[in-house]
Amino acid sequence: MKQIIYLLGIALMPCLSSAQGPAQDPNMGIIPAPVMIKHTTGKFKLGVTAFIKADKSAASEVKWLTTWLEHNGYKVRMGDAASSLIELTTSGTDGLPEEGYRLTIGEGKLVIAGKGAGLFYGIQTLLQLMADKKDIPCAYIEDYPRLAYRGMLLDVGRHFFTVDAVKAFLDRMAAYKLNRFQWHLTDNEGWRIEIKKYPKLTQVGAYRMQGEVAWNRDWPDSVTYGGYYTQDQIREVVRYAADRHIVVIPEIEMPSHSGAALRAYPSMKCPLDTSAKMDWAFDILYCPTEETFQFLEDVLTEVIALFPSKYIHIGGDEAEKTPWARSAFCQDLIHKKGLKDEKGLQSYFIQRIEKFLLTKGRNIIGWDEILEGGLAPNATVMSWRGEEGGIAAAQQHHQVIMSPSTNGMYLDYAQSRNDKEPVNIGGYTPLQQTYDYDPMPASLTKEQQQYILGVQGNVWTEFIGTPAKIEYMTLPRMYALSEMSWSPLSRKDLVDFSQVRAPRHLARLDAAGVNYRVPAAIGVADSTVTLHGASFHFALQSPLPGAKIYYTLNDKEPGDTDWEYVSPLDIVVPRGETRVLRTIVITPGGRRSVPTRTVLVNTKE
Numbered sequence: 001m002k003q004i005i006y007l008l009g010i011a012l013m014p015c016l017s018s019a020q021g022p023a024q025d026p027n028m029g030i031i032p033a034p035v036m037i038k039h040t041t042g043k044f045k046l047g048v049t050a051f052i053k054a055d056k057s058a059a060s061e062v063k064w065l066t067t068w069l070e071h072n073g074y075k076v077r078m079g080d081a082a083s084s085l086i087e088l089t090t091s092g093t094d095g096l097p098e099e100g101y102r103l104t105i106g107e108g109k110l111v112i113a114g115k116g117a118g119l120f121y122g123i124q125t126l127l128q129l130m131a132d133k134k135d136i137p138c139a140y141i142e143d144y145p146r147l148a149y150r151g152m153l154l155d156v157g158r159h160f161f162t163v164d165a166v167k168a169f170l171d172r173m174a175a176y177k178l179n180r181f182q183w184h185l186t187d188n189e190g191w192r193i194e195i196k197k198y199p200k201l202t203q204v205g206a207y208r209m210q211g212e213v214a215w216n217r218d219w220p221d222s223v224t225y226g227g228y229y230t231q232d233q234i235r236e237v238v239r240y241a242a243d244r245h246i247v248v249i250p251e252i253e254m255p256s257h258s259g260a261a262l263r264a265y266p267s268m269k270c271p272l273d274t275s276a277k278m279d280w281a282f283d284i285l286y287c288p289t290e291e292t293f294q295f296l297e298d299v300l301t302e303v304i305a306l307f308p309s310k311y312i313h314i315g316g317d318e319a320e321k322t323p324w325a326r327s328a329f330c331q332d333l334i335h336k337k338g339l340k341d342e343k344g345l346q347s348y349f350i351q352r353i354e355k356f357l358l359t360k361g362r363n364i365i366g367w368d369e370i371l372e373g374g375l376a377p378n379a380t381v382m383s384w385r386g387e388e389g390g391i392a393a394a395q396q397h398h399q400v401i402m403s404p405s406t407n408g409m410y411l412d413y414a415q416s417r418n419d420k421e422p423v424n425i426g427g428y429t430p431l432q433q434t435y436d437y438d439p440m441p442a443s444l445t446k447e448q449q450q451y452i453l454g455v456q457g458n459v460w461t462e463f464i465g466t467p468a469k470i471e472y473m474t475l476p477r478m479y480a481l482s483e484m485s486w487s488p489l490s491r492k493d494l495v496d497f498s499q500v501r502a503p504r505h506l507a508r509l510d511a512a513g514v515n516y517r518v519p520a521a522i523g524v525a526d527s528t529v530t531l532h533g534a535s536f537h538f539a540l541q542s543p544l545p546g547a548k549i550y551y552t553l554n555d556k557e558p559g560d561t562d563w564e565y566v567s568p569l570d571i572v573v574p575r576g577e578t579r580v581l582r583t584i585v586i587t588p589g590g591r592r593s594v595p596t597r598t599v600l601v602n603t604k605e
Contacts, residue, residue, distance in 0.1 A: 025500050030128050031479050032177060032486035033493070033501075034143040042107040042138040046130070050074045051081035054088040060243065061088055061119050068127060083108040088123075090115050099179070099245075100144030101125070105136055117245035118144070121177050131508055147439070149401055149454025150485040151180030152478070153251075154470075157187030157260070158213075159461040160206075160227035161470070167240055168467065172474070174244035176482035181241055182313055182456065184251045185229075188259030188284055189213055192228045193250070193306075197298050198265065202228040205260035213462075234306045242308075249365065250307050253315035254296060255349050259284040268292045270327040282320035288333060288349050297356050304360050311380065312357055316350055317367035340373070347373030354379060365401065368393070382456065384409075391441050394451040403456040408434035411477050412460040415517055418526055420594045422472065424463050431519075435480035435494055457481045468515040475509060475516035476502050503544040510544065510589040518593040519543035521565070521583050528599040534575065536600045539568040546588040555580035557595050573602040 027033045050069050054062045065086065066076045085108065092102060092113040101114030101122030112122035125143065129136045152173055154166065161169075170181060185193045189212075191205035207226030229237070241248045262269050262284060270287040286292045303312065321342035324330040334345050347370075354364045354376040365380045368389025375381070380399040383390030387407070390400040403409045405427065411434075413427030439455045457478065464470055479502055483492065499522055509516045522541035529536065540549055549565035550558040565583070573579045579600045585593035 025496065027491075027493075027496060027501060028129060028137065028139065029132070029501050029504050030125055030141075031497070031501055031505060032483035033491040033497070034125070034141050035488055035491065036142045038140040040105075040138040040140065043135040044105050044107060044110050044138060045084070045135050046074070047084040048075060049084060050076050051085045052076060052078055052088070053080050053085060054078075055090050057090055058088040058119055061123055064120070065123055065126075085109045086126075087111045088119060089113050090119070093118070096142075097144040098148070099177075100142070103139075103141040103143070105129075105138045105140070107138060110136070117179070120174075120245050124175055124177060127175075128505075132504065145177065145486045146488055147452075147454035147485045149180050149456070150178045150482070151182055151249075151401065151403075151454065151456035152178055152474075152481070153182040153184055153403075153456055153458040153460075155184040155187070155459060155461040156192050157184055157190045157253075157257075157461075159465045160190060160192060160225075161461075161467065162227075163229065163233050163237060165467040165470070166237055169470065170237075170241050170244055170246055172478060174246060176479060177486050178478075178482055179246055180249060180454075180456065181246050182249045182251055182458075183237075184253075184460075186251070186253050186260060187257045188281060190226055190228075191260040191264065193234060193252075193303070194228060194230045195299050195302050196231070197302065198295070200264035201261060201299075203264070205264040208260075231302075231306060238307060247309050248307055249309045249311050249313055250303055251313035251315060252296075252299060252303060253317075254353065255286045255288070255346060256282055256284065256317065256319035257315055258286050262286070265295065268295060270323040270330065272323070272326055282318045283322050285319055285321070285323050286349075287323070287327065287329065288345065289329065293352060293356075296353060300353075300357065301360070304357075304362060310361075310363055311365050312362050313365040313382070314350065314353055315367060316346070316370040317384070319346055319369065321346070343373035345373070346370075347376070350379070351376045380453070384458070387441055390452070391443060394444055394448045397448075397451060400452050401454055401456055402439035402452060403458060404437075405458075407437045408477075408480075409437070409455065409457050410460070411457050411474050411481075412462070412464060415473075415477070416520075416526070416594060418594045418596070422463075422469065424473075425460065429477070431477055431480050431498065432494060434477050435484055435492070435497060437484055438489065439485075455481070455485050471515035472517050475514070476506060476519075479505060499541065499543075503542075506544045507546060507588075510546075510587045510591060513589065516591070518547070518585050518587055518591050520593050520596045521549045521585055524581070524583050524596050524598055526597050528601060530601045530603060531573075532603055534572050534602060536571045536573060536579075536581075537568065538571065538581070540565050540583070543585055543593070544587060547585050549583055549585055551581060551583045553579055553581060555582060555597075558582050558584045560586055571600060573600050575602050576604040577602060 069076050093115055099117045101118040103122050104111040114122045154169055191201045195201050206228040207224055210223040210225045238248050268286050324342045339345055350370050363378055365382055368381050368383045368385055371389055381393035382401045382403050384403045384405055386404050390402050393400050408429050412425050413429035414421045414424045440449050522543055523539055550562045551565055552558045552562050581598040582595055584595045
């Protein structure tokens with residue numbers, strides 16, 4: 001029940017002021033921005049007792065809504081009423097696209113119309129409207145997604161996360177209408193799923209010495225790290241996700257990223273490969289022997305029994321093929337199969353796995369490297385090395401999921417270039433880059449664009465070892481991904497999103513004690529400003545309600561004992577001199593932004 005409360009909107013809070021109030025916000029504070037909102041007069045007032053009227057088919061949605069209302073102090077009664085009535089219905093949904101809903105807010109009655117996921121998403125919108133206040137402005141909302149696939153990946157191979165942590169991740173996804181969860185369950189550094197036929201995968205492959213991996217060289221080798229999910233726990237997570245209209249797509253990496261499996265069962269390595277690494281490396285590959293294929297088919301048979309998803313992600317990325325190049329067996333296989341080279345051998349490997357999965361009624365997804373050597377006939381390509389792989393696949397009439405690291409989809413990348421950011425893998429993915437991304441390449445024809453299923457944000461965890469850091473790295477960028485993948489382009493507005501709506505959502509996280517990245521003050525950034533004059537003018541704005549801005553002018557990092565910003569600053573810099581403005585934001589919950597540093601230069605000329 002604890003997890004349900006998180007999903008359904010953090011508990012009611014006193015109305016929070018913001019730079020732009022709800023009356024001026026055309027999107028009513030909703031993330032992602034709805035397709036259409038028609039504002040009307042009046043307000044829906046929810047009394048002490050809320051009445052719920054619902055179709056029989058909406059039983060699970062009634063449970064969601066009832067739980068949230070009762071958690072926030074309301075009494076709930078089922079049945080009709082003249083006021084404080086919330087109606088959930090599948091009627092009135094004619095013409096709505098898949099996952100769509102209609103929300104009609106009147107003074108005494110509120111109606112959510114939708115089917116399945118659509119009704120669920122209508123409730124998520126309602127709970128956002130109720131999160132800050134009890135009275136909701138009357139309006140008519142019609143809403144549905146732009147993209148069918150709106151995904152997030154969580155890597156549990158590099159660092160293991162508990163079932164509760166995974167559920168919290170799913171809760172945040174569902175609250176913002178994300179519907180595909182790629183569970184990265186295996187990698188060099190850990191095998192996280194119980195396979196009953198091969199117990200050593202978890203007895204051996206789920207654990208490593210902390211000092212083995214590149215990012216933990218300062219850990220002593222005597223510290224054991226690891227964990228895995230039992231098959232019962234896997235089923236629990238899959239059910240939990242399904243209740244939130246999220247499909248879980250398992251990823252079982254092959255032929256590379258297989259170090260954990262090969263440590264457990266080393267006979268599947270190429271004969272000359274004597275490594276026993278569970279580390280960040282690309283040359284740890286399965287040898288494509290009959291033993292290996294039997295092993296993978298056995299593993300996938302158990303995986304299929306646990307995951308109803310039509311897709312199984314098989315990785316296929318970052319396979320440095322040196323072990324195959326020096327393997328007499330692999331070279332002989334290349335010759336026997338009439339393959340061109342090791343890339344052709346990888347294509348043979350992937351196509352053989354695809355044929356097996358097709359016999360089980362499943363399709364494969366692979367990273368864009370599976371294009372090399374020839375694409376498997378029914379494969380879906382997940383394009384991560386830019387958009388080029390996705391474009392090539394769509395031109396070949398293959399389905400595509402855009403997930404380019406170069407376009408804001410890698411949420412393990414740093415959120416600013418400031419050296420005060422938490423330790424990360426590198427890269428740079430600011431909020432705006434995620435928000436601005438359009439996964440429909442203009443180079444594709446309209447017919448080819450139909451093969452673009454959607455987008456996915458990825459949380460790789462080499463440098464993310466705790467649930468709190470997952471929160472920091474994904475919030476608020478997950479909000480940006482949500483709006484980018486759901487809302488029509490005509491409804492996107494970066495200023496409204498980042499300065500009006502997102503601040504209100506972050507304030508709820510702050511009050512609930514959820515971690516997130518506190519944005520810098522609006523109106524200042526790490527930069528050097530040169531001016532041919534003596535005065536620099538700064539009009540700043542708090543990035544979330546109730547947060548305070550503190551600053552210094554002596555290049556010292558500010559804190560809550562320094563000057564508090566209360567009105568626009570005019571900073572005088574003598575000709576030929578320099579001053580340094582540093583700012584920090586401190587929230588009501590005590591969280592702090594990364595401090596900014598702005599160098600002010602008044603030239604002599």
